[in-house]
Amino acid sequence: MSGLQLEKTYDPKQVEERWYQVWIDRGYFHASVTHPGQPYCIVIPPPNVTGSLHIGHALNNTIQDILIRWRRMQGRNVLWMPGTDHAGIATQNVVEKQLMSEGTTREALGREKFLERVWEWKAKSGDTIVRQLQRLGASCDWDRLRFTMDEGLSTAVREVFVRLYEDGLIYRGERLINWCPRCLTALSDIEVEHEDTRGKMYHIRYPLADDPDTALIVATTRPETMLGDTAVAVHPEDPRYRHLIGKTARLPLTTRDIPIVGDAILVDLKFGTGAVKITPAHDFNDFEAGDRHNLARIALFDRHARMDGFALHEAQVDPSLNLAGKPVLQARSIVVDALRARGLLVRVEDHKMALGKCYRCKTVVEPHLSPQWFVKIRPLAEPAVKAVEEGRIRLIPEAWVNNYLGWMRDIKDWCISRQIWWGHQIPAWYCIPCGQRAGTLIVTSRAVGSGETLSSAWKRSITLTPKAKPIVAKSAPARCPDCKQSNPQDFYRDPDVLDTWFSSALWPFSTLGWPEQTPELKTFYPTSTLVTGLDILFFWVARMIMMGLKFMGDVPFRDVYIHALVRDAEGQKMSKSKGNVVDPLHVMEQYGTDALRFTLASLASPGRDIKLAEERIEGYRNFANKVWNAARFILLNLEGPREQVHPSNRSFPDRWILSRLNGTIRSVNQELEAYRFDRAASRLYHFIWHEYCDWYLELIKPALPDQNSPEARRTRHTLVETFEAIQRLLHPFMPFITEEIWQALPHEGESVVIQPYPGEQPDWDSKDAESAFSILEQCVTTARTARVLLNYPPGKPVTFFAWVGHERNGKILENLQGHVAHLGRGAVQVIPVDRWPSSNLLRLAAEGLTVGMVVEGDVDLQKALALIGRQREEGAAEVQRLEAKLENVEFASKAPPDVVAEHQERLKVLQRDQAILLSSEEQLREIMRQRSP
């Protein structure tokens, strides 16, 4: 390809779009159930349908794509199932914001019209995220793109709901739940984020009803809820208070007397004042305590978390306080002021506490009493605990297992109903006549504008009480099982929708066609790996495991790879408000997709959050460029015949690089098996840059100019063989540049995407070549170092000689002479000798810089050190010999004394490393004397 030969720097833009389109057009990403390979399936964590790609998506999907491309190249039958999530609250909030800017609300629009608007918005922006994933190179099977609210998945949702209900695992009831007063919906426990806040602790006097001079002191952080107290608890064994149990206290600011009860669970003897107020409608612990003592629940707030006038009246609150309609914080200060004015506020102290906030809009959540739908979770959680305990599901890194098990064992029922409109509406209906008869369903009617048909001229407004009896079915019931009425108008569908995570929990099988028994389901379930962030381990992963086991009778996936959170360079969580968001699209634009992918892979070490610094991305952009230029070099030198030779006839550089490549292939495959993307990436980086480019390409340069020499023909063959393999090896990490280069290289097949991934080649390993290389490297590096340290001019010839401990090393060095001379720059003479002393050396050294060194290429350093450690105590004579052996590099120089003096400091450093630079012939002789046996 001519672009390769012309451009000095790699330009990702023109490459990326072109190849992605080709891959799509040729259907490389499409999975087929008839493919002969062993199935390998990943289901994507579905991004919000109206969202856009953030850096966490980029990491998550890069990792998945690396696994998918790698397995595809290994010949597995690969399916990467893509899809998007309807993201109930999040999406509804976005559309509501749009409405607000138009000066209207969803209530004004009505449910049906509002949903139309959301669908419109989904149609408009729904493919943004898909396009962005494609830009990232994600090789999903886009033909199978699913959406959590498409028809098939909705069927699955209804099926699951009905079956769980029939099994008694879904129930409706009035419980205290977390309520977001802004989103106006219930939230599940894990949808509440806790944030440390500085608050106040108020100590309040509750006088006894029959003895106003005696009072219990209760402490609370939420004095406004005291108006809903229905008891005060003390510990039954508390000598201070136990005699008060059974008496009553006068609830301040009201005309109500409340009982004093004994409760050992709620009251901690060692904490606080010893008396605790019980407010069952506004606190989770108090709710349970209220059940234990059969206490009434007084809910003070409406759904906007404002004081409800009717409730205040019921609670017999002093009307002069004017609390009706006041929001929480205002109500609090009114109550506190009133208490203070009446001398009932004992003291106020600072107190730090964790405030619960809505994970979508960060509004402070309010415990709220309301009828909701729940999943009875324990029967589902038990098998899910077992699956992980028994290793049928592996969490990687393993450290999360305890976290998972701990959470699952202590799991609470899952509140699945949401009072929003966007989502899967709960498949439950109520028979209006039955409900009215039983008083569990309240109907109010009001006239609507004229001009409408008679039947719709009255708009019914229906309120469901906690006791309302649902008819749960996959579709609207034809007749009521109780009263047998069959008028569709008389069935009222539960207006709530399901928690978004309910449909996500079914994702691994619903996307494969369940409840139909599709071939896809048979082929790809259980899926192979799930790649996900830690933040949704409980939201999503745990629930998929429960639902998969329940409805498929098998785990939904074998491995769960849990990756870290991406933070900014300072380790701060990225957020729009902080302005520290790294936009992956911007990064791809500036540095190229491959650079971003490689960066993320390199930083993905387990158990540690990723701090993303822009310099890192730049570094890997440079890496892409390095690969690009290596390709240019190779293509420029490919003219002429290529010849494959028997392994034993390969040149030294060829044998060496094949051996190193083989080691890299082995380790990259191993690291990918172990989900160590960071180590696979760094191994590739090091091999390609510092072995292949820095040494191999330099080593072979002299062999190329004479186009028809056997040496050139063999070298060209190895050049293509190795570089082509490198493209395949690197492809899962950097799909675009590798395809562009691979296409330009001599190759068979139509795309690197579907080429086999490199595997080990036993006959490429060469221990000899590797140890010869270490001698070569030692010589060349020593020569270069000496030159730099002595400011020896770059062009001027260097003479150096080597003392080799073994004859074999001498031979090796002799064979490497040409390479050493070439890489040492300038005219270099290599004179291997196997005996000290030799006066010839000194004559050779008469001109210019002379570097001497001891070469011990075959000393197994680690072994030697181990030996020294073991024997030092015993004072073995061998130790000294070994220590001497370790001094494997030395310098000798005939540099003028003034030069040496000038560099005294540096020389000391050299000596520390067991290298000695000599300034005179006498010193050289001295060393020789010491060294000779």
Add this chain to the structure above:
RNA sequence: AGGCGGAUAGCUCAGUCGGGAGAGCGCUGCCCUUACAAGGCAGAGGUCACAGGUUCAAUCCCUGUUCCGCCUACCA
């Protein structure tokens, strides 16, 4: 409050067999050597958080301490 993880070069981090302290980026010096200055070569820089212990030998294993992060639960 409990649980988990982390502390190694200026920065970001590897170091999975207990024996060599490493990489990238940044920094310094020399080099535009015909693939690449987004480059090449060389170099400086570390009490492996602290204190004990086990061992011939500890960044690594054990105990404790300090600091940081996360998760879960919150005591009114």
